[in-house]
Amino acid sequence: MMTAAAKSAERIYAVLIRHLYILRGSKARIIEIIYWPSVQMILWGFISRFFAMSGGQAGMGQKAFGILLGAVLLWDMLFRTQLGVTLSYLEEVWARNLGHLFVSPLRPWEWWMAMMVFSVLRALAGMLPATILAIPFYGYSLFDLGLPLLFFFFNLMFMGWWLGFLIMALLLKAGQGAETLAWALTFFLAPFCAVYYPISSLPGWLQPVAQAMPASHVFEGLRSIINNGVFEASHMWWAFLLNCGYMAISMFLLQLSFNSARKAGTLLQSGE
Amino acid sequence: MPFTISVKDLTKQYKNVLAVDGISFTVKKGSITALLGGNGAGKTTTIAMLLGALSPSSGSIHILGHDMLGNRYPALQRMNFSSPYVDLPWKLTVRQNLRVYGKLYNVPDVEDHIVKLAKELDMMDFIDRPVGKLSAGQKTRVSLSKALVNIPDVLLLDEPTASLDPDTADRIRTLLDDFRKKHHTTILLASHNMREVERLCDNVLMMKKGKIVDTGTPTELVKRYGRKDMEEVFLDVARGTGKGDQTGEAA
Numbered sequence: 001m002m003t004a005a006a007k008s009a010e011r012i013y014a015v016l017i018r019h020l021y022i023l024r025g026s027k028a029r030i031i032e033i034i035y036w037p038s039v040q041m042i043l044w045g046f047i048s049r050f051f052a053m054s055g056g057q058a059g060m061g062q063k064a065f066g067i068l069l070g071a072v073l074l075w076d077m078l079f080r081t082q083l084g085v086t087l088s089y090l091e092e093v094w095a096r097n098l099g100h101l102f103v104s105p106l107r108p109w110e111w112w113m114a115m116m117v118f119s120v121l122r123a124l125a126g127m128l129p130a131t132i133l134a135i136p137f138y139g140y141s142l143f144d145l146g147l148p149l150l151f152f153f154f155n156l157m158f159m160g161w162w163l164g165f166l167i168m169a170l171l172l173k174a175g176q177g178a179e180t181l182a183w184a185l186t187f188f189l190a191p192f193c194a195v196y197y198p199i200s201s202l203p204g205w206l207q208p209v210a211q212a213m214p215a216s217h218v219f220e221g222l223r224s225i226i227n228n229g230v231f232e233a234s235h236m237w238w239a240f241l242l243n244c245g246y247m248a249i250s251m252f253l254l255q256l257s258f259n260s261a262r263k264a265g266t267l268l269q270s271g272e
Numbered sequence: 273m274p275f276t277i278s279v280k281d282l283t284k285q286y287k288n289v290l291a292v293d294g295i296s297f298t299v300k301k302g303s304i305t306a307l308l309g310g311n312g313a314g315k316t317t318t319i320a321m322l323l324g325a326l327s328p329s330s331g332s333i334h335i336l337g338h339d340m341l342g343n344r345y346p347a348l349q350r351m352n353f354s355s356p357y358v359d360l361p362w363k364l365t366v367r368q369n370l371r372v373y374g375k376l377y378n379v380p381d382v383e384d385h386i387v388k389l390a391k392e393l394d395m396m397d398f399i400d401r402p403v404g405k406l407s408a409g410q411k412t413r414v415s416l417s418k419a420l421v422n423i424p425d426v427l428l429l430d431e432p433t434a435s436l437d438p439d440t441a442d443r444i445r446t447l448l449d450d451f452r453k454k455h456h457t458t459i460l461l462a463s464h465n466m467r468e469v470e471r472l473c474d475n476v477l478m479m480k481k482g483k484i485v486d487t488g489t490p491t492e493l494v495k496r497y498g499r500k501d502m503e504e505v506f507l508d509v510a511r512g513t514g515k516g517d518q519t520g521e522a523a
Binding site: 002007010011013014015017018021022025026091095096097099100101102103104105106107259262263264265267268 | 286317320323324325326327345348349351353355357358359360361362363364365368371372373374375376377378402418
């Protein structure tokens with residue numbers, strides 16, 4: 001006799017293998033997952049090297065190189081995680097399979113948990129080759145950041161999750177017409193996330209907006225390590241607390257959209 | 273007599289449309305009940321509410337003793353559903369789909385069970401082919417196999433033999449009847465195939481404009497309407513011309 005926890009774990013596993021089967025059956029999708037982060041890394045690697053070569057003060061150029069390339073790789077982690085969540089949902093819509101899922105014993109939280117796990121696997125599948133390729137290409141290893149890298153990763157994935165759920169809530173409410181959000185919303189937030197520049201370089205009125213973005217604190221933390229060799233834990237705490245708040249809001253909105261879809265009867269009709 | 277499905281005053285009101293209008297009915301354990309009615313009668317809406325995919329505006333639904341408007345998951349574990357209007361992932365093979373759904377329903381020994389089901393539904397020839405590459409009839413069989421994967425106590429079927437050739441449709445009906453007898457499964461099906469209803473169903477709920485306008489066994493209904501078969505009864509109810517029609521529109 002299975003326990004309730006074992007049953008939940010099996011249902012989460014079921015959703016995971018469903019998405020892994022899609023990947024396994026499509027070489028194009030696997031290549032796409034690895035291709036874009038690697039291309040980003042190569043492109044930004046050369047741009048960063050150019051800055052490094054033209055850096056004014058001794059050592060400044062090298063630091064700029066590390067900051068830019070590190071930021072590119074970490075930002076991609078966030079984007080790929082968000083995309084992993086959103087695409088897991090869209091795959092069900094495109095396959096017109098939502099109806100079967102919603103009338104199965106799969107609890108919403110189990111579905112969301114499976115999406116989070118899948119998004120991490122998907123993001124790592126793209127991120128790791130790009131990060132490893134940067135070592136022979138540019139002699140740059142993101143892993144040199146050491147333990148703080150784990151905190152950076154965690155907070156960026158956390159932000160990717162709630163952004164993914166927020167987009168899912170909007171898609172449930174607005175339908176597939178809003179599908180572009182899956183690719184656009186995270187990039188819309190990029191200018192406020194202080195990815196490539198410090199918060200202090202933003203106009204004064206924009207700085208509070210940037211302070212409210214969990215990713216800003218991660219990138220400030222990255223710059224602090226590279227510039228000063230100091231890991232500022234306060235940035236990670238701020239990122240974590242903000243992420244918790246946004247996750248709560250996203251889940252609330254997702255539940256509202258879900259209830260609204262059940263009321264309107266769109267769950268059984270979603271499809272291409 | 274315990275009722276597996278018990279529906280009371282169930283209503284679904286969209287903005288300007290009353291899709292289901294205060295229907296009440298019960299379904300006995302191990303019986304096969306048909307929901308009959310023309311397009312827009314409210315059959316699919318009723319099934320969607322029974323499954324929990326659609327919130328009713330008012331009323332109550334109890335299935336296997338569980339309040340479906342409260343905690344529906346214990347009942348959903350013991351239910352299943354098939355509809356030609358809801359697809360299974362096309363890129364996954366039949367076996368992969370059944371494995372995913374077997375695990376979603378926590379089916380023990382799922383691999384053996386899949387093979388057994390595939391043999392019963394004559395699907396072994398295409399079990400490792402993607403669902404998207406199958407014929408309409410094969411897809412219907414796959415959808416039905418998904419609905420049987422957890423050996424449900426309650427099975428809700430929307431047009432279970434749609435797109436099937438007469439031979440396969442006949443074998444599916446036999447399989448459903450045998451399955452019901454073997455597992456005491458309660459089946460509620462929406463169908464437009466009156467021969468299917470006559471052959472399989474113990475009870476019929478005739479729906480029109482969101483209401484249940486008549487109920488009875490196929491034999492009782494045929495007799496009450498003074499017709500030779502269910503096809504003629506269906507036309508009487510749909511057109512409001514029958515002498516047994518209770519909608520007030522009878523000629």
